[in-house]
Amino acid sequence: MPGGYTGVLLRVDLTKGTLTRETVSPAVQRSYMGGTGLGAYILYNEVPAGVDPLSPGNRLVFSTGPFTGSGVPGSGNYSVVTRSPLSGFAVSAQSNGHFGAVLKRAGFDAVIFQGASPSPVYLHVKNGEAYLEDAGEVWSKDTFETEDLLAEKHRRKGSQRPRVACIGPAGENMVLFAAVENDMGHIAASGGVGAVMGSKKLKAVVVEGNGRVPVNPGSRDRFKSAIRQWVREAKDSGMGLTIDKLGSAGLFTPYYKNGWVPVKNLTETSFAEYEKFDGLYIRQTFPGKRNSCYACPMDHCRRMSVTGGRYAGLVTEEPEYEDLAGWGPNVGNSDPAAAFYLTDLTDRLGLDLKEAAFLVSLLMECCEKGLLTAGDLDGLELCWGNVDAVAVLLKKIARKEGVGEKLACGVFRAARWIGKEALLYAVYVKRGYAPHIHDLRTRWGTIFGQAISQMGSIQGIDLTSRGSSDIGVDQPVGFSENGVSMAEARSGCKRQFEDSLGVCLFVCRGSGGLDTQIRALNALTGWDMSLEEGLEVGERIINLLRLFNIRFGHCVEDDSISPRLLEPPKEGPGAGKSLAPYFSRMRRVYYEAMGWDPDTGHPLPKTLERLGLQRLRQDVRLLE
């Protein structure tokens, strides 16, 4: 068994109430790593065509990577992988904090949930043992309450606080963009993973573990040295130092000046109060205490307090840039404390913030343009900046009360319900889910990476304005149609490899890039992996996810973005720029670069053979 793995998977059949241990072969570990890759492998092999995402037949996989819990920086990471009820395709949502590390240290590389419990339960994992327990006492509680109640219930004097991943009311009610929350504000957000958890009547997973992640005996010193180098490089890069000193909110002003901040559902580009949402202002104005994730060397995550004004007394996790953008300029709100409040509420309800924010901003635009009235929204006056109305609406959505029932299906379906021009205003990608919270019209790398994504979030790394020498992209690709497509093909493989290692992406942008990660991986596992093999792992994962999605009807037209995202901004740095004239050609160039049929988007036989996926060729042939 290579270092970095326990070699044990826990399978939980919630219908039968049985728990079994399984092993995973070293070949699968090396081919798929863990995280997204291992989850995709399980999903592909166990979820056949026709399985509804919210049915007992769907799988919900909590998977760690080889680095998870190993002491590598930012290695509290885990992935939640399932068939998404929001998109109908595969989704992999990552979260950080401590939960993933403790799950691994409790003796399991992954937990596979199948079936559905007849009544609410939670899984308790403790140092190699696991039990299903009644969740009646926490059912209907919000995520933070659930965490506190279960952590205190299982905490023993002298032992560390148990770590909890759970759903809130949104997940219980199967809101299609419900999330999984852990460690008081870390969220596996995308694609409705919380709804799948709710459909299985699984409220939470509680983990306690103080084991050690095994390190290859012959390379312990090399592993320690690799960790030191990784930490140094992570904190030395521009992105890393920004996160360390200012949080991701430290990116607000640079993003704004580049035209990347969404304003009023992308109807505007100007936001006068941008400096109040920047990390410089926030860290000077709102006192906070460091609250780092497992093994994270950065002062990124903090518990912060609001000491004055309407939200005085609020103590919450310092919001990320996207939280601030989503509940700030995107909904016409100029008070950062109000954005903190809405972020805290979104997390407590267990909603994916990006879907919630672009849904609310769509409704506000529709109200402004007369497509909706307060009468359609249970009397709520959803005008720009009306934070109180947003809060009431979010609670209605999470509980599927009144109009919340109609809105619980996300941006795309809400736009169809509204009708008229609403679909032209909605911000979504593929078959209908919200992208990350930027004005993506001026981020071609990101928007393209969302449009062609196989896993429900950004698949690659936006290299529009910086290069990545480790993968042969020495200079930023800018607004070049070929450059963006080719960079996505290369960076997608890098990103999916990283997402399978079990580390936070914020520590993966140091100067050493993949070389540093692979050096540490080889020392941990005892392998002799090359950079090219690492990229091939990422490529294999993308292809496997692609085949899974094709199984559920994915076609070329699903690699797409909404009309709003194709409109050129009228002003600002991105004025006049639009992907519309180039998108079809870019998609074709990308398909060719990936070794896919440029007309159908299906992986070619020779590509599958090169990646060792030849046994899956039959699946493609059947579809054709």
Place this chain on the structure above:
Amino acid sequence: MSEITVHFLGLIHFLTGQAETKTGISTDITLVKLLERLAWSYPELGHYMGDLDCRQLFNNKVSVLVNGHLTCDRGRVLSPGDKVVLIVPLCGG
């Protein structure tokens, strides 16, 4: 003497302690010369940027926009009146 205006955003603002500066020039200068001057004037920024000849400078340390356009050319000639913006290299995802 004429001037170049340099805007510092995000982390660069944090390191220099100010949002912008104006630097006087008597003739055209190259981008790397401007960065050398800034490194000398703002030691924390200089320490952060490190070796200005490093191949990774524009990928890991600093992105430079001249009059709104990104440049990775150290030899780019700057003229009086140019507006330069320094930010950390941003990447999505």
